[in-house]
Amino acid sequence: MVDAPTIVSALEGAGYRLTSPRRALAGAIATRRGHFTADELLDESRRRRLGATRATVFRTLDVLAELGIVERLDLPTGEHAFVTCEPAHHHHVVCSSCGRSTGASEHGLDRVAEAIGRETGYRIDTHRLELFGLCPECQNGAGLVGLP
Amino acid sequence: MVDAPTIVSALEGAGYRLTSPRRALAGAIATRRGHFTADELLDESRRRRLGATRATVFRTLDVLAELGIVERLDLPTGEHAFVTCEPAHHHHVVCSSCGRSTGASEHGLDRVAEAIGRETGYRIDTHRLELFGLCPECQNGAGLVGLP
């Protein structure tokens, strides 16, 4: 999770204009705990009159993804979703019950990638690891509480 | 890569009917070296009169994915593609230049997943690792030759 001012100043720092739809979306994204889809964000924008239409939501998410503030995620169902990322964590662990998500550090994954490079002869540039399972709360039966 | 008879007998073994669109698609898929999209397959079906329409292509790919003969892949661009898989290899390495793809074995990835589970408290059920880079041929400048 990332807070709204951080998102806003990242936009500013990268030379993007601070328009009111962008500020509003930054706020909406900051409150999200789990992963979210573009459509969920659009719904929230309509319900709470944030003043961001479909095109703007997608454009803003594109910009934020480019800045590394959110990351595109492909759920096992094939849906596209987004998560906010903390800079130090490069992989995401997604709860398959409640949708919460958290970052995870490398834990030697680069060594795995290296070994795979040696095995296959490929020169590996990027990799993507997505993990799915039950978050601690859902393991305790707490389940789908407290999510937006 | 997997050859056509293997695909056909897998379908048969699972109790699916061996229809002519399915045989034709099995053949088309077997010749693929890299990843391919449903639409590319559909195009080939139309060009070579394989007698499989859009719905059939998608339905067949669904079945084959369920049988583990092909696997859905999410390219970094967000496109959905498929690759044929060899049973022992559970991850895919995709060439970002020519699209060729090959399988890779675990190389300790399950230990990484385990460590991440411990770090985050999640009970990890499934993971997905996709690696992107340059295949040996493209590193040698051979590039985009010989692909369908």
Add this chain to the structure above:
DNA sequence: CCACTTATTGCGACTGAGTCTCGATTACTG
């Protein structure tokens, strides 16, 4: 070899995510 049952197909309409265009607006710059 024939008739029956039922999975599968084709067709075409439909859905829903994401994109594009373009005129209007508005944030920054000087």
Add this chain to the structure above:
DNA sequence: CAGTAATCGAGACTCAGTCGCAATAAGTGG
């Protein structure tokens, strides 16, 4: 405070993927 260029809204559009239904054909039992 005016100018300019980025951004926005609205809505048409595209494209992947799905669905429903009538027609077809694959496997089966006689």
